[in-house]
Amino acid sequence: MPTVSVKNAQTAENTTPTERSFEVNEGELMFDGLDRQGCTLPHGCLAGSCGSCRVEILEGVENISPPSAIERNTIEALIAEYNQKYGEDHVKGKTIRLSCRTKVNGNVVIEALKS
Numbered sequence: 001m002p003t004v005s006v007k008n009a010q011t012a013e014n015t016t017p018t019e020r021s022f023e024v025n026e027g028e029l030m031f032d033g034l035d036r037q038g039c040t041l042p043h044g045c046l047a048g049s050c051g052s053c054r055v056e057i058l059e060g061v062e063n064i065s066p067p068s069a070i071e072r073n074t075i076e077a078l079i080a081e082y083n084q085k086y087g088e089d090h091v092k093g094k095t096i097r098l099s100c101r102t103k104v105n106g107n108v109v110i111e112a113l114k115s
């Protein structure tokens with residue numbers, strides 16, 4: 001089973017930011033696999049259009065599904081927003097994905113991104 005390690009994870013029983021690892025089913029949506037185990041990332045639509053569930057993939061980019069067209073559009077809008085708010089260096093070179101649309105096929109390390 002793939003492992004998703006979440007930096008600064010907060011769960012119901014542990015509200016202190018830390019790093020936690022969760023085993024998810026191969027091919028499972030990242031958000032669903034984490035939520036099932038009490039690690040509920042920020043979210044809204046759960047359909048790839050609001051961007052609330054954004055995460056940065058710190059390791060294991062090769063172990064996730066490629067983004068769909070709707071996810072790509074949402075991520076492009078998020079990057080434009082970050083660039084406008086914080087400058088282009090803020091997310092330059094980072095891999096941003098939507099956890100509600102990203103399927104996990106192998107080990108990854110992620111961190112939830114703030115808006």
Ligand code: FES
Binds near residue numbers: 042045098099
């Ligand atoms: S919850 Fe809206 S894009 Fe994931």
